[in-house]
Amino acid sequence: MGPLGFADAQPNLPDTPIGWVERSEAQHRPHDLIWGLTPDALPAHAPLWAHQVAQAGLPVVVRRAVPVPGRIPVGLRGATRAERLAAWLAPTAVVQQRTPENLRIAEGCRDLPVFDTLARVQTLLDDLGLPWGPTGAAGYELACGWPALHAGSDLDLLVRCDVPLPRDQARALLASLQAQALCRLDILLETPHGGVALADWAGRTARVLLKTDAGPCLVDDPWQRERAA
Numbered sequence: 001m002g003p004l005g006f007a008d009a010q011p012n013l014p015d016t017p018i019g020w021v022e023r024s025e026a027q028h029r030p031h032d033l034i035w036g037l038t039p040d041a042l043p044a045h046a047p048l049w050a051h052q053v054a055q056a057g058l059p060v061v062v063r064r065a066v067p068v069p070g071r072i073p074v075g076l077r078g079a080t081r082a083e084r085l086a087a088w089l090a091p092t093a094v095v096q097q098r099t100p101e102n103l104r105i106a107e108g109c110r111d112l113p114v115f116d117t118l119a120r121v122q123t124l125l126d127d128l129g130l131p132w133g134p135t136g137a138a139g140y141e142l143a144c145g146w147p148a149l150h151a152g153s154d155l156d157l158l159v160r161c162d163v164p165l166p167r168d169q170a171r172a173l174l175a176s177l178q179a180q181a182l183c184r185l186d187i188l189l190e191t192p193h194g195g196v197a198l199a200d201w202a203g204r205t206a207r208v209l210l211k212t213d214a215g216p217c218l219v220d221d222p223w224q225r226e227r228a229a
Contacts, residue, residue, distance in 0.1 A: 028072045028091070030195070031100050031135045031158055031188075033059040033143045036093040037074065043087055049078040050085045059098070059144050060089065061135075064194070064213050077140065077148065100133030100158045103142045110147070113183040114138050114155045120180040121157075128173070131160040136186070154184040159198070161189045164223045170202040189222070196222040 028034065039054040053060075053076050063086065065073035071088040078084070104122070109115045118134060125132045133139065136156030137148035165173075170189075177185055187198040194212035196219075201208055207218040 028062045028094075028097070029099070030062050030064045030190075031139070032062045032097055033099075033139065034062060034072070034074065034089070034094050034097045035059050036095045037076070037087065037089055038093070041087065041089055041093065043085075046085060046087070047083075049083050050076050050087075053078065058146055059140070060087070061140070064211060066213055077137075098143045100135050100139055101131040101160070103133045103139050106142065109142070110149070112149050112151060112153070114149050114153050117155050117180065117182045117185070120182070121177050121185075124173075124176055124180065125157070125159070128159065133158055135188070152183075154186050155181070157185065157187045158195075159187065159189050162192055164221070165189060165201070167201060170198060174198050174202040191222045193222065193224075 035057065037054050037060050039051050042050055042054060060074040060076050063073045063075040065086075068088065070090060072091055072094070074087050074089045076085040076087060105115060105119050115138070118138065134142060134156065135158045137153050138155055140146060140148045174187070177187065188195045188211075189198055189201060191210075194210045196208050196210050201222065207220050208222065209216050210219045210222050
């Protein structure tokens, strides 16, 4: 095994993958996980750990970036929070893809607060009637089996919210989720124009931070991009 434990890592792919998207149908969105990055696609300055990730066949995450024709913006994660690398991947190189909403608790998950919390909040989120799923370290571990979590990890969640969510409903949702949580929650509402933190939208400030492909901006309505400051 390599110094970071990547050498023996293999993607945890089911025999009949439910929710997987074939390359021809793929619409690569931020937080999707995709397989197909090889060492030759890494930037010239890529460190050793990034080459180990690519050689192990581990997935990379689609990141937000200004679109470049014929390239998917991706990010690699290593064994520590400091090990993150931006790269680009050709769509033709993608062999499989998983979206956050296709990831759920499965048998064999480690006994960690993040997974316990995910199991506790699942019904609340299902009742929203909106697509949702885990992202970050939890999504990564569920998708490929690589042990990205530890006992103090946050649970990152994404909720696809194409229509406006009233702020009073956002506050009620956040309170209900926090009441069930055994770890810190970091929940992102994905609007047609970018992502806004549920905690920010549930707050009292007039403007909130919207994460877009072109970078973050302050808005008073995340569902109406033209109102950005």
